[in-house]
Amino acid sequence: MKNQRGRTGRHRRRKLVGRSALGPVNYSHMPEYIQLKKWLKERGFEDSNLRIARFADTGRGLMTTKSIQAGDVIISLPEKCLLTTRTVLGSYLGKYITEWKPPVSPLLALCTFLIVEKYVGDLSVWKPYLDVLPQSYTCPVYWEPEVETLLPEPLRRKAQEQRTAVQELYRSSKHFFSSLQSLFSQHVDSVFTYEVLRWAWCTVNTRTVYMKNTQAPCFSNKPDVYVLAPYLDLLNHSPGVQVKAAFSEKSRCYEIIAGSNCGKHEQVFICYGPHDNQRLLLEYGFVASRNPHSSVFVSTDVLLHHLSPTDKQLPKKLSLLKEHNFLENLTFGLDGPSWKLLTALKLLCLESGEFMCWKKVLLGETVSDTNEQKSLTLVRNICCHLIEETHDALRKLSHLQSESVDLEQHLALVETLRREDLQILQTSAEIIMQNLHSEAISVAHISLYS
Numbered sequence: 001m002k003n004q005r006g007r008t009g010r011h012r013r014r015k016l017v018g019r020s021a022l023g024p025v026n027y028s029h030m031p032e033y034i035q036l037k038k039w040l041k042e043r044g045f046e047d048s049n050l051r052i053a054r055f056a057d058t059g060r061g062l063m064t065t066k067s068i069q070a071g072d073v074i075i076s077l078p079e080k081c082l083l084t085t086r087t088v089l090g091s092y093l094g095k096y097i098t099e100w101k102p103p104v105s106p107l108l109a110l111c112t113f114l115i116v117e118k119y120v121g122d123l124s125v126w127k128p129y130l131d132v133l134p135q136s137y138t139c140p141v142y143w144e145p146e147v148e149t150l151l152p153e154p155l156r157r158k159a160q161e162q163r164t165a166v167q168e169l170y171r172s173s174k175h176f177f178s179s180l181q182s183l184f185s186q187h188v189d190s191v192f193t194y195e196v197l198r199w200a201w202c203t204v205n206t207r208t209v210y211m212k213n214t215q216a217p218c219f220s221n222k223p224d225v226y227v228l229a230p231y232l233d234l235l236n237h238s239p240g241v242q243v244k245a246a247f248s249e250k251s252r253c254y255e256i257i258a259g260s261n262c263g264k265h266e267q268v269f270i271c272y273g274p275h276d277n278q279r280l281l282l283e284y285g286f287v288a289s290r291n292p293h294s295s296v297f298v299s300t301d302v303l304l305h306h307l308s309p310t311d312k313q314l315p316k317k318l319s320l321l322k323e324h325n326f327l328e329n330l331t332f333g334l335d336g337p338s339w340k341l342l343t344a345l346k347l348l349c350l351e352s353g354e355f356m357c358w359k360k361v362l363l364g365e366t367v368s369d370t371n372e373q374k375s376l377t378l379v380r381n382i383c384c385h386l387i388e389e390t391h392d393a394l395r396k397l398s399h400l401q402s403e404s405v406d407l408e409q410h411l412a413l414v415e416t417l418r419r420e421d422l423q424i425l426q427t428s429a430e431i432i433m434q435n436l437h438s439e440a441i442s443v444a445h446i447s448l449y450s
């Protein structure tokens with residue numbers, strides 16, 4: 001074999017080192033994953049062609065050792081491996097839940113079970129699964145307020161609502177937790193802390209698959225659709241892939257069937273839904289690069305900031321937009337401002353003499369060249385304002401990054417989101433400028449020949 005010293009050899013070696021540093025790191029040999037596989041096997045799971053690995057861009061996930069074709073079963077997880085509300089009702093918690101009034105929600109039942117099982121540690125039959133669950137999550141409910149303030153609207157508001165909802169769940173569940181005192185030698189307050197409920201809530205929110213369970217009468221009327229599916233819940237999300245996921249009555253397994261091909265030694269993805277990056281960050285604590293579903297929202301506050309308060313018809317225009325649901329979900333995307341945003345702006349830009357044409361505008365008809373021009377100028381101004389606001393947030397972010405190492409991971413998420421937003425806004429700005437340019441040419445053309 002030829003000795004590979006010298007420039008070419010060094011170059012080749014460097015390239016190989018680079019590749020392995022970026023390639024997936026196999027986790028299958030690690031004790032906790034060996035235990036998990038053993039536990040799954042005891043419950044009838046047949047080893048598939050998947051390996052647990054860490055990927056540079058997405059973190060822990062599943063890699064295939066064989067190429068997958070559309071229609072192949074990726075994972076088939078037996079019913080015995082699933083953690084459902086039936087599992088909880090069949091456990092020591094069953095009698096407490098059945099007797100408790102007002103009834104607890106299916107979500108709270110799952111959270112309580114996770115908390116108790118984690119608390120009992122080695123005694124839990126779910127230990128191999130609990131051992132591989134994340135210790136904490138990256139959803140905004142875990143963030144410090146100074147990070148949250150750097151989020152764009154309306155995500156900032158939704159993050160606050162999420163925090164309030166989890167705090168409220170904790171507050172309203174305290175009596176129920178107290179009813180479980182006889183199960184513990186320690187006081188329940190030290191078992192069911194806010195932090196541990198937040199962990200359980202995020203475990204359910206970020207990892208469960210959808211499965212409609214028969215609604216047990218002892219639960220509140222909140223939908224009973226969450227199922228924890230060990231191992232299967234190691235699959236990461238990609239917006240572009242298609243899979244079929246459902247519980248098969250025939251095989252009594254939860255099955256994931258590929259909708260597209262996947263090459264050998266590649267990461268296998270599923271799609272959590274057609275979610276934009278704001279939703280991914282809020283619900284799952286990550287941001288997907290080049291997400292085709294992503295868009296930047298225009299809040300009513302930003303809209304109002306760009307409108308003339310001297311327009312006497314403004315209150316009427318705003319109430320018409322509200323009435324026809326044209327004040328929500330106004331967005332910029334990679335294909336420019338949405339039709340809904342442009343339509344709302346066209347209505348807001350109607351001159352007093354054109355106001356009676358508002359219905360035409362909502363139906364997508366052109367009212368006048370002036371109106372087209374004015375609304376395009378307005379949308380450009382709003383886009384530039386949001387670009388400026390995003391730059392401003394990135395500047396503040398970089399300042400915080402240099403100050404606080406503890407916030408690093410959460411700040412990195414906001415930065416990714418803001419940079420993705422910036423790309424959308426800059427692409428939109430270019431599209432608007434082209435439209436403004438062609439609109440100006442057509443107006444000049446008309447005035448020249450009329």
Ligand SMILES: C[S@@+](CC[C@H](N)C(=O)[O-])C[C@H]1O[C@@H](n2cnc3c(N)ncnc32)[C@H](O)[C@@H]1O
Nearest residue numbers: 058059060206207233234235236237284285286
């Ligand atoms: C169902 S779990 C998937 C497995 C998870 N990566 C793990 O190690 O346990 C969902 C979580 O995985 C992470 N995740 C999923 N898809 C991702 C992606 N495309 N990029 C980065 N993180 C992702 C997020 O933290 C999300 O909350």
